Amino acid sequence: MGDLGQIFKAYDIRGVFPDTLDADIARAVGAAFARIVDGDTIVVAHDMRPSSPELAAAFTEGANAQGRDVIMAGLGSTDLLYFASGKFNIPGAMFTASHNPAQYNGIKMCRAGAAPIGVETGLAEIRELVEQGVPAYDGPRGTVTERDLLADYAAHLRKLVDLSGIRTLKVVVDAGNGMGGHTVPAVLGDQLLDALPLEIIPLYFELDGTFPNHPADPMNPANIVDLQAKVRETGADIGLAFDGDADRCFVVDERGEPVPPSAITALVAVQELAQEPGATIIHNLITSRAVPEIVAEHGGVPVRTRVGHSFIKAAMAQTGAIFGGEHSAHYYFRDFWKADTGMLAAMHVLRVLGTDHRPLSEITAEYTRYVASGEINSRVADQAGRMAAVEEAFTGRADVESVDHLDGLTVNLTGKRWFNLRASNTEPLLRLNVEAPDTESMAELRDEVLAIIRA
Template sequence: MQDLGKLIKAYDIRGTVPDQFNEGLAVQIGAAFARWSGAESIVTVRDMRPSSPGLAAAFAAGATSQGVNVIDAGLGSTDMVYFAAGYLNMPGAVFTASHNPAQYNGIKLCRAGAAPIGQDTGLRDIRTMIENGVAAFDGPPGTVTSRDLLGAYAGYLRELVDLSAIRPLKIVIDAGNGMGGHVAPAVLGDAMLPSLPLEIVPLFFELDGTFPNHEANPLDPANLVDLQKAVVEHGADAGLAFDGDADRCFLIDQNGEAVPPSAIVALIATRELARDPGAAIVYNVITSQAVPEIVTEAGGVPVRCRVGHSFMKQRMAEHDAIFGGEHSGHYYFRDFWRADTGMLAAMHVLAALGGQDRPLSELAGQYTRYHASGEINSEVPDPAATLQRVGASYADTAGVSVDWLDGLTVSYGALWFNLRPSNTEPMLRLNVEGPDTTSMVRLLDSVLAQVRGTAG
């Protein structure tokens, strides 16, 4: 039996094709998911990777062998499967490896209503079922039916954010040859719905899972260079960069500068609080301190959370939060079944930008108060021991706050850092923020020296 621990991660199923993930295994996963879910029907979506059609078909064969029907929605983004699972009220599966290189593929699963599935909420049970052998179903097989949901998805998003009355905007969109090139024209263009006051300049809209231009991973600044140049060259008002499965979106201002995701969190939070005063807003431990400050000033209730979509969605459910945001570019909406959608986040920013006359740099600037390091990774032999050692060094320091919600967070008022372990690698991830660059860099250097064993 293959070691499924390398394939079934904390939040999804992902590995290299065909050595870690192949159609034979997809059949078993489809059968196990169908039996585990107890559903009559499952909806599936797939991305543009060369292996995705075969894997999706194999998964459907496994599911139908258990008497479960499969609604095949074809090509789509990850947030489209969340829409489908909510809209159709059935479990969903999307075949994608997000921002990973071309040799990878995987599956993200959700329950009806787009409820998340992670290790503790189904993935461990599905893995056990596969390892023990999925029992045969004694009854007629299910059916596979194709259904186009792209128009319904686009229409639903447009109902949530009205862009029809904004001032004309020129927007460059870099899809990175990923699913943004499929869904952006439907939502922001005029392919299916009435045209919007947007002039779209497309970059790499051709669907190509080999990613011939650059990786579809906007977290890496190198993958934003083409978009930054294009925004300036075209005199655009903004640029949008989507990852491979288009569930995350990053913004570039009119000067070609990246807009901090935390500023986007704060901007969208104020817009949502204007609709629902006093509502809760969830943010994670590496999001800028400006977010809870601005949420409080806007009359909302800031709720701090661990990093990761399953934790974010759980906290949103517990507090009936209207919105949640992570500094990694994931944005969650109560009106979208508490699921994350980069497209809806982009629409909120465009609505805010087009509803006033200032450029995006000034608009985003009012939500940016501090200086951040960005995430810095350090490979260490024993992450847990290193984390404890660093934490102990601050335990008795006067005027310092220490907590362990998600790794280690040490705060000196507006100056703070978070150090947390990777879920998959022997690595610690460090984020530092401060009121000015000098103090931030000084703390960054100090913590890195402790983590990497170079402190004097």
Template sequence: MGVSVRDDETGGAAPRLSEFVKAYDVRGLVGSQLTSDVARAIGNAFAVQLAERDATSVVVAYDMRDSSPELAGAFAEGVTTAGLDVVMAGLGSTDLLYFASGHLDMPGAMFTASHNPARYNGIKMCFAGAQPISLDTGLARVRDEAQAVLDGEAQPVVAATPGTVSERSLVAEYADYLKSLVDLTGIRPLHVVVDAGNGMAGYTVPAVLGDLPLTIDAMYFELDGSFPNHEANPLEPANLVDLQAEVRRVGADIGLAFDGDADRCFVVDERGEPVSPSAITALVATRELAKAPGASILYNLISSRAVPEIVGENGGQAIRTRVGHSFIKAEMARTGAVFGGEHSAHYYFANFFNADTGMLAALHVLAALGEQDGPLSDLVAAYSRYAASGEINSTVPDASIKLDQIRAWAADHDAEVDELDGITVTLPDGGWFNVRASNTEPLLRLNVEAADEPAMGALRDEILGLIRS
């Protein structure tokens, strides 16, 4: 059953945008928070700001959720009312929208809630050239001006000449562009299992991988925003189980899993074992450095310490960043880095408008695997040097008290501390952990890495005990 995008008929006040306009995007419950009226008001406020930047058009795409086409249409009404044109790209992944924004040099809006359940939807907006927008760079103004319209305190901006809406499918151009960046025509034939999770990879994977020397076993390619098979969030191990089993069953060379809006890609080796996103970051970094010797590579601070080691060994300059796409993209623009990776499986490429694309990362992994004869597990072993916990969340009543306790613990253990993003503690033996507070929930997020599994487990358990005591 679809989720209605109509306003809640409770007679209540307009939705409070501050409750679901996040630091970098919009993500809320359809019908009670994100409605057609809200999308229309946001589109109008966004267009007003874009007109001040001399934009004349906005490209819009949307995912497979039942609510997405209507919300995207309402947003387009708000944009055209303000006098800007809309290029409606239709169905697409988030990285397809970033491609469209860069390729057409237009600001863009993607309607998706990524891996969130069907009752959610959202809007990811960007300036022309896929430049990120955040609360600090314009999203707060969009939120406030849209709220004023919804509350009846202001009227939407109505241009003397309204804009127009045209339709343009960009999936073929997107696929051609990606394949121009990584040559797979000469690789050995590979057997690949792809789990699209009923998300947008079911639409984009055939366009990108369909004519390459690959045998593709498709899992859950049917577009279905109710996610009938499993949540479209491969970061959770439970959502990789089907892919792992299928890779083992058919004897595939590699498995790929995408999230709901297909901007993140997770990799499983021929044994069905997950490959760390840090190992993928290091692998892709070596390939990019082979093309651009001495270039800068970005990695976020919860990535494995193997990443900066391998970047340095390959002649590159490793630059550590905070967690989050806006920080990565800003640093790429500032430093001229050619590539950046996050441990959440977001991968950013200078030649993809500094934007993140799981599909391009997948092409690099397929090329690296197909250019040699060994299995994927052997290939990635060189990039997997340490034992990591993955991210562990703990509910805490007062994060600041726990962070103070961690600072005291670090002082007692002669450890180095930095606070670029949360608290990162590095021990004399090289083991380290990071603890970050969630921006939206009463959670602390813990990541631990050490030389081997016993050392990692001991450090993880000690810090978890401190956090959860």
């Protein structure tokens, strides 16, 4: 089956179809998955990539061969799969490569209740079974039941955030030819449910896994240029951009300017704290310092975690947190089985905007206090050596307030400046994030750290 180490990642399986990920591997993974999860039934969904139906069908065959019944949800977003896993309290598998180019595909898996599966929570076990050969099952073969869950998913989200009473908003949505083109008409439009006071202006809603217009990766500024232009051209109130599997949502304001995910995290946190005063809010350590400040100011308890959805979800389970946010525009909700859903975050933003007379830029300015560098990657031959060199350079300095190693190296300095340096798990890269109160001090600190990394 080739080198499975190429495709088994920290949180999912991802490879090039059919070179490193094909139907045979998907079938074996389906059989292995069926053996490590509890219960008789599994739910499977897939995105719009040309290879997704074939891979999902093969995975289903593998699970059926192990005696497991499969609910085949067909086309769906990743958060629709989490919804199904949570609603039915059964394990699930989603076939998608998210924002990766068209030749890629992958499998995101979860246990019952949308509990994440990663290397330490079952993925290594699945890989071992696939490598050794999954033992045959001598009981009756499982069944397949096709079930369209889109309407149930849409109705559930609308129960969590009521948009029926907001002022009319003009909303440009760029689905990037990804699954947002399938879910947005159902949730925000009138395809399946009553119309909301939203005028949706669609961009690239046609499902096309070859991504003919631009990659479905709104984290890259080049991929939201069309959205920004359409917002300005139409005089829209807000723009939303979804990634390929529509689990992440990026926001631009009425000027076409991007709203930082940290500002969205703070905004949604304030909404959630209004519903449950004193609740815990999770944020990863790259999120703006403004997030824990604002959470505390609104009576909440901010909890800082490592980067990555498995750490966020684990912290939410341990603390009972009501909400969690990441710098990468992943937003997690206790009311959504602690899973991430960009659609629900977008609905919170629409409700805030739709119940306020001010433009979005004015509203979000309250949640944007610092200047961030964004993530800067440096290719290095010796990750540990360069990391140690940076730490040595800052050790003992009078302007250093604290150093920690929760995830890589974080250095907090006087004047509300900080940086985090992390090693990539998959490439010879160091990832730097810097934040400070103004552009000048951010750039000065950024350049100082980069000079050491790249020396």
